[in-house]
Structure formats: C-alpha cells, structure tokens
Amino acid sequence: MSEEPTAKRSKVEDAEALIPSQEFDAIDNIQSELDALNDQAGDEIVKIEQKYNALRAPVYAKRSEAIKSVPNFWGIAFLNHPTLSSTVAEVEEGFIQHIHSIEVEEFADIKSGYKIKFSFHPNEYMETEQIEKEFHLTGDTPYSKVTPIVWKAGNNVLEQITRNRHPIPSDSLTFTEWLLSDSDPTMDEIAEIIKDDLWPNPVQYFLVPDIEEDDEEENGEGAE
Amino acid sequence: MSEEPTAKRSKVEDAEALIPSQEFDAIDNIQSELDALNDQAGDEIVKIEQKYNALRAPVYAKRSEAIKSVPNFWGIAFLNHPTLSSTVAEVEEGFIQHIHSIEVEEFADIKSGYKIKFSFHPNEYMETEQIEKEFHLTGDTPYSKVTPIVWKAGNNVLEQITRNRHPIPSDSLTFTEWLLSDSDPTMDEIAEIIKDDLWPNPVQYFLVPDIEEDDEEENGEGAE
Numbered sequence: 199m200s201e202e203p204t205a206k207r208s209k210v211e212d213a214e215a216l217i218p219s220q221e222f223d224a225i226d227n228i229q230s231e232l233d234a235l236n237d238q239a240g241d242e243i244v245k246i247e248q249k250y251n252a253l254r255a256p257v258y259a260k261r262s263e264a265i266k267s268v269p270n271f272w273g274i275a276f277l278n279h280p281t282l283s284s285t286v287a288e289v290e291e292g293f294i295q296h297i298h299s300i301e302v303e304e305f306a307d308i309k310s311g312y313k314i315k316f317s318f319h320p321n322e323y324m325e326t327e328q329i330e331k332e333f334h335l336t337g338d339t340p341y342s343k344v345t346p347i348v349w350k351a352g353n354n355v356l357e358q359i360t361r362n363r364h365p366i367p368s369d370s371l372t373f374t375e376w377l378l379s380d381s382d383p384t385m386d387e388i389a390e391i392i393k394d395d396l397w398p399n400p401v402q403y404f405l406v407p408d409i410e411e412d413d414e415e416e417n418g419e420g421a422e
Numbered sequence: 423m424s425e426e427p428t429a430k431r432s433k434v435e436d437a438e439a440l441i442p443s444q445e446f447d448a449i450d451n452i453q454s455e456l457d458a459l460n461d462q463a464g465d466e467i468v469k470i471e472q473k474y475n476a477l478r479a480p481v482y483a484k485r486s487e488a489i490k491s492v493p494n495f496w497g498i499a500f501l502n503h504p505t506l507s508s509t510v511a512e513v514e515e516g517f518i519q520h521i522h523s524i525e526v527e528e529f530a531d532i533k534s535g536y537k538i539k540f541s542f543h544p545n546e547y548m549e550t551e552q553i554e555k556e557f558h559l560t561g562d563t564p565y566s567k568v569t570p571i572v573w574k575a576g577n578n579v580l581e582q583i584t585r586n587r588h589p590i591p592s593d594s595l596t597f598t599e600w601l602l603s604d605s606d607p608t609m610d611e612i613a614e615i616i617k618d619d620l621w622p623n624p625v626q627y628f629l630v631p632d633i634e635e636d637d638e639e640e641n642g643e644g645a646e
Contacts, residue, residue, distance in 0.1 A: 221491040228485040229625050232478060236622070239474040243467055250463040254456060261452040267445040398460070401453050 272297040275403040287372040296321040302397040333383035342383040496521040499627040511596040520545040526621040557607035566607040
C-alpha cells in the first residue's frame with residue numbers, strides 16, 4: 199500500500215525544484231485574473247437569482263394557498279417521494295399526515311442560507327403548530343437551528359423512535375430526528391431534497407405513487 | 423421488508439380519491455407559472471455564463487501558454503490531486519508525465535456539453551499527440567467520444583493495464599481506461615473533477631503535495 203504514493207511523491211519533489219519562479223508568478227497572476235472574473239460572474243448570477251426569487255415568491259404564496267384545499271397534500275407528496283419516504287418511520291406516519299403547509303424561503307442574500315417552515319393542523323402529537331428549521335451556510339461554523347417542539351403527554355414521537363430501536367448512524371435519521379437535529383447544514387441531504395426537489399415541484403410526487411407496487415396492491419386489496 | 427411500503431401505499435390511495443379536481447387544476451396552472459419563471463431564470467443565467475466564458479477564454483489561453491514553460495506542470499498537478507491521482511495506475515505514470523497541456527472547452531450553448539483536450543509531447547508510448555474527449559450531455563442518449571489512440575509497438579498502456587489485473591468494476595477506471603471509455607457523460611466523476619476542479623485552479627494541486635507523507639519522506643530519503 200505505501201509503495202505507490204512514495205513513488206509518485208518523489209517525482210513531485212524532483213519537479214518542484216525545477217519551477218522557474220518568474221514563470222510561476224506569471225501563472226499566479228493569471229489565476230488571480232480568473233478569480234476576479236469568477237467573482238464577477240458569481241455576483242451577476244446571484245442578482246438574477248434574487249430577482250427571480252422575488253418574482254417567484256407571490257406565485258409560491260398562491261400555490262401554498264391552493265394546496266391547502268387539497269387534503270393531506272404534503273403528507274402524500276412526502277410519503278410518495280422515493281428518498282424522503284425512506285426517512286419516515288412507522289410511528290411518524292400519523293404525525294406527517296397533519297402537515298398543513300411546507301414553505302422554503304431563501305435568505306435575502308441567497309448564499310447565506312435558507313429556512314424550511316412546516317405548519318401543522320392541531321393534532322394529538324404536539325402543541326407546536328409552526329416549526330421553522332434554519333440553515334446558516336456561511337460564517338466560520340455553518341449551523342442549523344429549529345423551533346423546539348412541545349410534545350403532548352404520551353405522544354412524544356421522538357421518544358418512541360428512540361425507544362423502538364438501537365442508536366442509529368447519523369446518515370439514516372428519521373424525519374423527526376432530522377427535524378430536531380442540528381446537523382451540519384452544508385451536507386444535509388434531506389434539507390436539500392426538500393429545498394431543491396420537493397418544494398420546486400411537489401405535484402409530481404403527490405400524483406405519482408410508487409409504480410412497482412401497483413400489481414400487488416390490485417391483487418391483494420382491490421376493495422371497490 | 424414488504425410491510426412498510428404497503429402501509430404507506432394504502433394511505434396514498436385513500437387520499438388520491440379525495441382530490442378536488444378544480445383545486446388541483448389551479449395548482450397545476452400555478453406550477454406552470456413557476457416552470458415558466460424557472461425557464462426564464464435559466465436562460466438569463468446561461469447568457470451570463472456564456473458572457474463570462476467568452477471573457478475567460480483569452481485568460482485561459484494566456485494561462486495555457488504560461489504553463490507550458492513549467493516542466494511537467496499538468497502531470498504533477500494530476501498526481502497531486504487527491505482523487506485524480508488514485509486513478510493513475512503505476513504503468514500510466516510515465517505516460518502522464520508527457521502531458522503538455524490540458525484544456526477544457528464548454529460548447530457554445532453550455533448545456534449541451536464540453537470537451538477536454540489533452541496534448542502530449544512526443545513520447546515513447548503513442549503516436550497520437552492530441553486527444554480530445556467530448557461529452558455530449560443532451561439529446562435522447564448522452565454520449566462521450568474520444569480521439570482513437572495509436573500506441574507504439576510494445577508500449578500499449580491500455581493493454582498493460584488489462585493484462586496486469588482482473589476485470590475491474592466500472593467505478594474504478596484507471597486514467598487511460600477512463601480516457602478511452604465511452605461511459606455515460608452525465609455521471610462521469612473523473613471528467614467533472616477535471617472540468618470543475620483541476621481546470622479552474624490547477625496551481626493549488628501543482629503546489630501542494632500530500633501533507634501526510636512529508637515526515638516519512640524526510641526521514642527515509644533526505645538526499646540533498
């Protein structure tokens with residue numbers, strides 16, 4: 199195992215001694231020109247994204263209102279989503295049916311982060327009706343923070359999850375565990391799926407249940 | 423294993439029967455408004471990227487010229503790159519030292535793909551001095567294609583790799599295997615690292631060798 203890196207390494211050292219320093223300064227200056235162009239391009243793209251976030255906001259607000267008239271829209275979309283559904287433990291399924299709305303809001307400067315707002319119908323699981331989870335992506339230590347949940351007596355979903363299984367690896371949090379965790383927001387797969395996939399177009403997940411199971415269902419439970 | 427999906431599934435079916443169709447049409451129309459805004463935003467961002475590709479092109483050309491005066495710049499950057507170096511089999515190390523330039527060029531419309539151009543000093547391995555690998559990302563079947571390599575007798579690197587080991591899984595191609603493969607360009611990790619990481623700033627990899635090995639090297643081989 200250690201032979202190969204050493205072989206590569208010695209070539210690297212020989213070659214470093216050969217760097218002509220003026221030529222190298224020239225490359226470094228050119229690289230700075232490229233950096234400056236990249237920064238400018240980034241700034242222009244952020245401005246466009248801000249402009250379209252502002253244009254999309256009222257349309258998203260209209261969509262949120264319309265969605266409220268479809269019973270359990272978000273719960274169904276969530277349970278139909280191929281990745282998100284796998285985060286929902288059995289004890290969480292009832293809880294998820296009470297989601298009244300999901301909204302994603304990027305911070306004004308875009309790069310610094312976003313928040314996901316869940317609101318719930320009054321339900322048997324918790325007093326809390328509005329949960330906001332914020333993802334702060336910049337600064338020395340990116341962090342996430344979330345509204346604390348006040349569970350109703352005997353119905354603490356998080357406790358039930360913890361009681362029902364052994365400690366789990368951090369890469370397979372259930373929905374509630376994810377919601378209440380303060381994981382590193384720069385690599386939060388669930389948050390990113392909600393923001394970049396579910397939120398932009400939830401209708402596709404609301405409408406399309408898992409195809410593979412259709413045949414079994416029809417044979418086993420064809421009630422009507 | 424099969425219980426959970428079935429449980430979820432039956433809830434989904436109950437709920438689908440409850441969709442009020444006018445409300446649903448309203449959501450669908452709003453979703454179309456969002457799609458239109460997203461398309462517009464995408465078009466504006468592509469225009470900015472095209473503008474900056476045009477501005478960057480002469481700077482990249484200047485950098486390519488400057489790099490040619492640093493012996494073995496690309497070979498060293500490649501072998502120092504934490505991921506790319508792991509694709510280089512021992513028999514390929516000599517071959518890679520002869521890379522004279524690497525250039526990445528996005529297609530004019532950006533979305534449809536890009537090409538990576540490798541040019542080589544005359545060398546003992548192959549007659550071919552210019553290899554272009556193109557990645558076509560759009561259309562019904564995305565594809566990649568590459569200039570065929572004419573190897574010199576007895577020095578066919580690909581043959582040596584194939585002879586020296588068992589068939590390998592497709593996710594661990596060596597550099598030459600990757601170069602000559604026509605893999606799916608929409609999930610080509612090596613191509614993306616070259617395009618989005620090595621090409622934008624190769625200087626960092628040229629300059630920074632693997633830190634972990636420094637101590638060993640000094641003890642074992644301090645020649646000067």
